Amino acid sequence: MKSEALEVLKNRRAIRAYKPEQITEKELNAVLEAGMYAPTGAGTQGVQIVAVQSPEEVAAVDALNAKVLNNPDAHPYYGAPTILLIFETEACVTHELDGAAVCTNMLNAAYAVGLGSCWIHRCRQMFELPEGRELLKKWGLSQTLTGVASIALGYAACERPVPKPRKTDYIVRV
Numbered sequence: 001m002k003s004e005a006l007e008v009l010k011n012r013r014a015i016r017a018y019k020p021e022q023i024t025e026k027e028l029n030a031v032l033e034a035g036m037y038a039p040t041g042a043g044t045q046g047v048q049i050v051a052v053q054s055p056e057e058v059a060a061v062d063a064l065n066a067k068v069l070n071n072p073d074a075h076p077y078y079g080a081p082t083i084l085l086i087f088e089t090e091a092c093v094t095h096e097l098d099g100a101a102v103c104t105n106m107l108n109a110a111y112a113v114g115l116g117s118c119w120i121h122r123c124r125q126m127f128e129l130p131e132g133r134e135l136l137k138k139w140g141l142s143q144t145l146t147g148v149a150s151i152a153l154g155y156a157a158c159e160r161p162v163p164k165p166r167k168t169d170y171i172v173r174v
């Protein structure tokens with residue numbers, strides 16, 4: 001059994017160093033489209049994706065995540081020139097899970113088109129802060145959005161890490 005999709009799912013890794021050059025529109029659109037086709041509970045598509053590429057906005061989001069980390073010197077997006085933010089659009093039993101599914105699709109798509117990516121946490125806390133609320137306002141987005149996950153995206157400036165061995169009791173077959 002040979003499948004490019006299976007190769008992608010197995011070999012994608014979290015990338016934590018990025019080249020400063022911006023990704024192409026074609027690459028970005030491929031990643032975003034994969035996000036839009038992720039499964040969502042009852043097909044509600046209750047997820048909002050925000051693609052951040054302007055250097056000023058990328059710096060603002062990076063600083064906001066560092067603020068949640070309580071480390072103003074940190075760069076939690078590792079210098080990636082693109083940040084994808086994933087929000088749930090309203091309180092709904094599945095929307096947080098939907099956001100995670102959207103995030104995972106985009107991470108795998110990034111690897112499939114030759115990009116590096118990394119899931120970055122603290123999106124919920126970032127957009128609970130007044131500065132996060134201000135960014136939503138500036139971007140013309142609803143104040144009711146809740147952050148679920150975010151992604152650092154760009155060209156890798158490091159080798160692809162070797163994955164940890166999988167734990168032996170990962171799967172139970174009955």
Ligand SMILES: Cc1cc2nc3c(=O)[nH]c(=O)nc-3n(C[C@H](O)[C@H](O)[C@H](O)COP(=O)(O)O)c2cc1C
Binds near residue numbers: 013015016118
């Ligand atoms: C919910 C979640 C949150 C994560 N948050 C971060 C993060 O804030 N910073 C980071 O560098 N990696 C983060 N990661 C990436 C994981 O550390 C990474 O996926 C894990 O170490 C396994 O490595 P792999 O993705 O290369 O298989 C996160 C992953 C998940 C699923």
